[in-house]
Amino acid sequence: MGVLEMYSGIFHNHLATAIVGTLFLFLTIGYLGLPYWLWTVLVSGVLLGFGAPIVIIGVYVAISLFFIIKPLRQVTLSVGVMKLFKALNFIPQISETERTALEAGVVWAEAELFSGKPDFKKLMSQPNPQLTPEEQAFIDGPVEQLCQMIDSWKIYRSRKIPDNIMQFIKDKKFLGMIIPKEYGGLGFSNLLHSDVIQKISTRSITASITVMVPNSLGPAELLVHYGTEEQKKKWLPRLADGREMPCFGLTEPQAGSDAGSIVSTGVLFKGDDGKIYVKINWRKRWITLASISSVIGLAFKLRDPENLLGRGEDLGITCALIPSNTKGVVLGKRHDPLTIPFYNCPTEGNDVIVEAAEAIIGGLDNAGKGWGMLMESLGAGRGISLPAQSTGGVKLLTLLASAHSTVRKQFGLSIGKFEGVEEPLARIAGKSYFVEAMRRYTLSALDQGIKPPVVTAMAKYNTTEWYRQAVNDGMDILGGAAISMGPRNAIAEGYIAAPISITVEGANILTRTLMIFGQGALRAHPYAFKEVYALENNDLKAFDRAFWGHIGHISRNLFRAKVLSWTRGWIIFGHGDSVTRRYYQKLAWVSAYFAIMADIAMGILGGKLKFKEKLTGRYADVLSWMYTATAVLHRYESEGKRKEDAAFVHYSMQMAFHNIQKAFEGILANFEGPFIVRWLFRGPVLWFASLNKMGVEPDDELTHEISKLIQEDSEQRQRLTQGIFIPKEKTEALGRYENAFKTIKQSEDIEKKMRKAVRSKILPKKRSKDLIELALEKGVITAEEHKIIKLSEELRWDTIQVDEFTEDEFINATRVRAALEDREVRLDASPETTPMPKEEEEEVQSVH
Numbered sequence: 079m080g081v082l083e084m085y086s087g088i089f090h091n092h093l094a095t096a097i098v099g100t101l102f103l104f105l106t107i108g109y110l111g112l113p114y115w116l117w118t119v120l121v122s123g124v125l126l127g128f129g130a131p132i133v134i135i136g137v138y139v140a141i142s143l144f145f146i147i148k149p150l151r152q153v154t155l156s157v158g159v160m161k162l163f164k165a166l167n168f169i170p171q172i173s174e175t176e177r178t179a180l181e182a183g184v185v186w187a188e189a190e191l192f193s194g195k196p197d198f199k200k201l202m203s204q205p206n207p208q209l210t211p212e213e214q215a216f217i218d219g220p221v222e223q224l225c226q227m228i229d230s231w232k233i234y235r236s237r238k239i240p241d242n243i244m245q246f247i248k249d250k251k252f253l254g255m256i257i258p259k260e261y262g263g264l265g266f267s268n269l270l271h272s273d274v275i276q277k278i279s280t281r282s283i284t285a286s287i288t289v290m291v292p293n294s295l296g297p298a299e300l301l302v303h304y305g306t307e308e309q310k311k312k313w314l315p316r317l318a319d320g321r322e323m324p325c326f327g328l329t330e331p332q333a334g335s336d337a338g339s340i341v342s343t344g345v346l347f348k349g350d351d352g353k354i355y356v357k358i359n360w361r362k363r364w365i366t367l368a369s370i371s372s373v374i375g376l377a378f379k380l381r382d383p384e385n386l387l388g389r390g391e392d393l394g395i396t397c398a399l400i401p402s403n404t405k406g407v408v409l410g411k412r413h414d415p416l417t418i419p420f421y422n423c424p425t426e427g428n429d430v431i432v433e434a435a436e437a438i439i440g441g442l443d444n445a446g447k448g449w450g451m452l453m454e455s456l457g458a459g460r461g462i463s464l465p466a467q468s469t470g471g472v473k474l475l476t477l478l479a480s481a482h483s484t485v486r487k488q489f490g491l492s493i494g495k496f497e498g499v500e501e502p503l504a505r506i507a508g509k510s511y512f513v514e515a516m517r518r519y520t521l522s523a524l525d526q527g528i529k530p531p532v533v534t535a536m537a538k539y540n541t542t543e544w545y546r547q548a549v550n551d552g553m554d555i556l557g558g559a560a561i562s563m564g565p566r567n568a569i570a571e572g573y574i575a576a577p578i579s580i581t582v583e584g585a586n587i588l589t590r591t592l593m594i595f596g597q598g599a600l601r602a603h604p605y606a607f608k609e610v611y612a613l614e615n616n617d618l619k620a621f622d623r624a625f626w627g628h629i630g631h632i633s634r635n636l637f638r639a640k641v642l643s644w645t646r647g648w649i650i651f652g653h654g655d656s657v658t659r660r661y662y663q664k665l666a667w668v669s670a671y672f673a674i675m676a677d678i679a680m681g682i683l684g685g686k687l688k689f690k691e692k693l694t695g696r697y698a699d700v701l702s703w704m705y706t707a708t709a710v711l712h713r714y715e716s717e718g719k720r721k722e723d724a725a726f727v728h729y730s731m732q733m734a735f736h737n738i739q740k741a742f743e744g745i746l747a748n749f750e751g752p753f754i755v756r757w758l759f760r761g762p763v764l765w766f767a768s769l770n771k772m773g774v775e776p777d778d779e780l781t782h783e784i785s786k787l788i789q790e791d792s793e794q795r796q797r798l799t800q801g802i803f804i805p806k807e808k809t810e811a812l813g814r815y816e817n818a819f820k821t822i823k824q825s826e827d828i829e830k831k832m833r834k835a836v837r838s839k840i841l842p843k844k845r846s847k848d849l850i851e852l853a854l855e856k857g858v859i860t861a862e863e864h865k866i867i868k869l870s871e872e873l874r875w876d877t878i879q880v881d882e883f884t885e886d887e888f889i890n891a892t893r894v895r896a897a898l899e900d901r902e903v904r905l906d907a908s909p910e911t912t913p914m915p916k917e918e919e920e921e922v923q924s925v926h
C-alpha cells in the first residue's frame with residue numbers, strides 16, 4: 079500500500095479525522111489566545127461530539143464556571159492561591175531601594191518583546207530622531223572646532239586639557255547642553271547630546287568624559303527635573319556657561335554597585351537664627367571632576383533626630399548641592415584612572431554645614447527622596463553618554479581597521495585580503511551597523527520623553543561590551559602599529575579606557591545579571607509586578623486579575639511558542655521585505671519562546687530566580703539581542719530600506735539569532751528545578767532546541783562580503799561611520815590613514831593594469847624597483863597614473879611608520895614639566911610625514 083493510500087485510509091476513518099481536527103482546532107485557539115469561555119464551549123462541543131455522557135460535560139462546565147465568573151473565582155480559588163503564595167514565600171522580597179529602582183521610569187519596546195506577541199507595527203513606527211538645523215549647526219561649528227583644537231596625544235602625555243580648550247568648552251556652553259534655554263543653557267535634544275559625545279570621544283576620551291559628566295547625572299540634570307525655581311535660577315545659568323563646574327558624589331568605599339548602602343550622613347538641626355541646617359560628613363571616591371569642581375552634588379543619608387520636618391528620624395537618601403569652598407570640604411587629591419587624565423578624585427566632608435532648604439535639591443519637600451531622583455535620572459542617562467562614546471569608538475575602529483587592512487601589506491598583499499584578517503574586520507564593521515541602530519533606537523524613546531530603565535540598561539551594557547570587543551579586534555588587526563603609542567596611534571587611548579565605561583553607571587556584570595532581566599522580568603512583564611503589588615497590599619481583587627491574567631498569558635504563549643517553533647515562524651505574515659521578512663518571523667518566534675521560558679523560570683524558581691544570576695544573565699542576553707534585532711529592523715526601515723545595506727542587516731540579524739540560540743541552549747542545559755523538570759529541559763527540550771536552531775553565526779561568505787565592502791572607498795563606508803571626527807590634516811593619525819587609504823584605492827586599478835602587462839609579458843615578471851618607471855616608459859600607465867601610484871606608495875610607507883622617542887622624550891620629564899607650566903611644547907615624536915628612504919623603495923615595489 080502506498081503512503082497516500084495509507085493516509086487516505088486513515089482519514090476515511092472518522093475518529094482519526096475528528097481527533098486530528100480537534101487538535102488542530104485547539105492549537106489554533108491556543109495560538110490565537112482566545113478567552114477561556116470559548117475554550118469551555120469548544121471542549122464541551124468536542125466532548126459531545128465524541129459521545130461523552132452529559133453528566134461529565136455538566137461537571138466540566140460547572141468547574142469551568144469557577145474560572146469564568148470573576149467574583150466566584152476570587153472567593154473560591156484566588157483566595158487560596160494568594161495564601162499559598164505567601165506561605166511558600168513565592169514572590170521575591172523587594173527592598174525599599176529595589177522598589178524605588180523598579181518604579182523609576184517606564185516600559186517601552188521591551189514590554190512588547192516580553193509579551194510573546196510583539197506588535198511590530200508599533201515597534202517600527204517609533205520616530206527616527208533628527209537634529210534641528212540649530213543642533214546641526216552646533217555639530218558643524220563648535221563641535222568640529224573643538225575637535226580640531228584637541229591634540230589627544232598632547233593631552234594624554236601632558237596629563238592635562240590645555241586651558242584654552244577648557245575655556246572654549248565653557249564659552250560654547252558644552253557643559254550646558256541639557257540645560258533649558260530659559261536658564262541660559264542650549265536646551266538641546268538627547269540626540270544632539272549623544273552626537274556631540276560620539277564625535278568628541280573619537281578625538282579624545284579625556285575631553286569627551288569632561289564634557290559628558292556635567293551633562294549626565296549631576297547637579298544640572300537633578301536641578302532641571304527636581305530643583306525649586308529659586309535653585310534653578312541660582313545655579314543653572316552659571317552651570318550652563320561654565321562659571322560653575324559640577325561633580326556628583328555618590329560612590330563610597332563600601333558603596334559601589336550597591337549605591338543604596340552609602341554611609342555619608344547629614345543631620346538636621348535648628349540654628350540660632352531659627353533656620354534649619356544640615357551638618358554633613360562624607361567620604362567619597364572616584365568622583366569625576368571633583369577637584370576642579372565649584373559645586374558638589376552630594377548623595378547622603380539624612381537624619382532628623384529632632385523631628386524638625388515631622389517625618390520621623392530616618393529620612394533616607396537625599397541629594398544636595400554643596401559649594402566646594404564650604405568649610406569642611408576636602409578636595410585636591412586625584413585618582414589615576416588607567417592613565418587617562420580626566421579628573422577623578424576622592425573627596426571628604428567634615429562637619430560641613432549648609433542651610434537645608436537651600437542645599438537640598440527641590441527644598442525640604444525632597445528631603446529623603448534622593449534615591450528615586452537618582453534612579454530616574456541614572457536610568458535615562460545610561461542610554462546617552464556611554465552608548466554614544468562606544469558607538470563613536472566602533473565607527474572609528476571601522477575606519478581605522480579597514481584603512482589599515484588596505485594600507486598594510488604583508489606577503490605581497492594588503493592584509494585585509496587574508497581570510498584571517500577578514501574575520502575580525504567583519505566583526506568590527508558589522509558592529510558599526512547594529513551599535514548605531516541601538517544608539518538611535520534608544521534615543522527615539524528618550525527624545526519622546528520616555529525613560530525606560532531596562533532599555534537604557536541594555537544600551538549601556540551592550541554598546542560598551544561591543545566597543546570592548548571591537549577594540550580588541552582592532553588591536554589585533556593593527557598589530558604593532560596599535561601597540562606603539564604616540565601621536566600616530568589613534569586606537570591606544572580607546573583601548574586603555576575601554577574598562578572605564580564597562581565599570582561606571584552600573585558595572586556591566588551587575589547590569590547584565592541583575593538589572594536587564596531582573597528588573598525586566600518584573601517591570602516589563604505584563605503581570606508579574608502587578609502580582610507582587612497585589613500580594614503585598616493584600617488586594618484580592620487585583621491579585622485575582624493579575625494571577626488569572628498571568629495564567630492566560632502563559633497558556634497563550636505556550637501554544638504560540640510551540641506552533642511557532644514547529645513551523646519555525648514561517649506562519650507569520652505581513653512584515654518586512656525580501657531582506658527582512660524572515661527576521662520578523664524569527665523575532666516573533668523568539669519572543670514567544672522567551673515569554674514562556676521566562677514564565678517557567680519565574681514559576682519554578684519564584685523569588686530564588688533573582689539569585690540565579692547565571693540564568694538571569696542568559697535571559698538578559700536573549701532580551702538584549704531581541705532588542706538589538708528590533709533596533710536593526712527599525713534602522714533599515716527608517717533609512718528607506720537601502721538594498722546596499724542588506725549585507726549589514728543580514729550580518730546583524732544573524733548575529734542576534736545566533737546569540738539568542740546560544741543563550742537559550744545555556745538556559746536549557748542549566749535549567750534548575752525539581753528532578754523531572756531538570757531532566758525534561760536539560761534532556762529532550764534542549765535536544766529539540768539544538769536541532770531546531772533559531773540562528774547560526776554569519777557564514778564565511780557573508781563575513782567576506784562585509785569586509786570587502788568596508789575596504790571600498792564608498793559612500794556606504796562614509797555613511798556607516800558618519801558622526802565621528804575625521805581630521806582633514808593628512809599629518810594626523812586618522813587623517814593620514816584616510817588619505818593613504820583613498821589614494822591607494824585609486825591606485826588599485828592601475829596596479830591591475832600593471833599586473834595584466836606582466837602577464838602579457840609587456841613588463842618583466844621579475845620584481846624590480848624600476849617597475850613603475852618601466853610601466854610609464856612602455857605606456858602601460860599614463861603620467862597621471864604614474865603620479866598616483868608613486869604617491870600611494872609614499873603614503874603607504876609614511877602610514878606604516880610608528881612613533882619613535884629619544885630616551886629623554888620617552889621619560890618625558892622635561893615635557894611634563896613644560897606642560898604643567900602650560901608652555902607650548904611639541905609632543906609629537908615623529909616628523910609630520912616620513913619620507914620613503916631610497917633603499918626601502920625596492921622592498922615596497924617588490925610587492926607588485
Ligand SMILES: Cc1cc2nc3c(=O)[nH]c(=O)nc-3n(C[C@H](O)[C@H](O)[C@H](O)COP(=O)(O)OP(=O)(O)OC[C@H]3O[C@@H](n4cnc5c(N)ncnc54)[C@H](O)[C@@H]3O)c2cc1C
Pocket residue numbers: 326327328329333334335336363364365366367415422578581582583584585586587588589591592691
Ligand atoms: C573612572 C571612574 C569614574 C567614576 N565617576 C563617578 C562619579 O563621578 N560619581 C560617582 O558617584 N561614582 C563614580 N564612579 C563610581 C562607579 O559608579 C562605580 O565604580 C561603580 O558603581 C561600581 O562600583 P565598584 O567599582 O565599587 O565595583 P563593585 O561594586 O565592587 O563591583 C565589582 C564587580 O562586582 C560586580 N557586582 C557587584 N554586585 C553584584 C551583584 N549583585 N551581582 C552581580 N555582579 C555584581 C560588579 O558588576 C563589578 O563587576 C566612577 C568610577 C570610576 C572607575
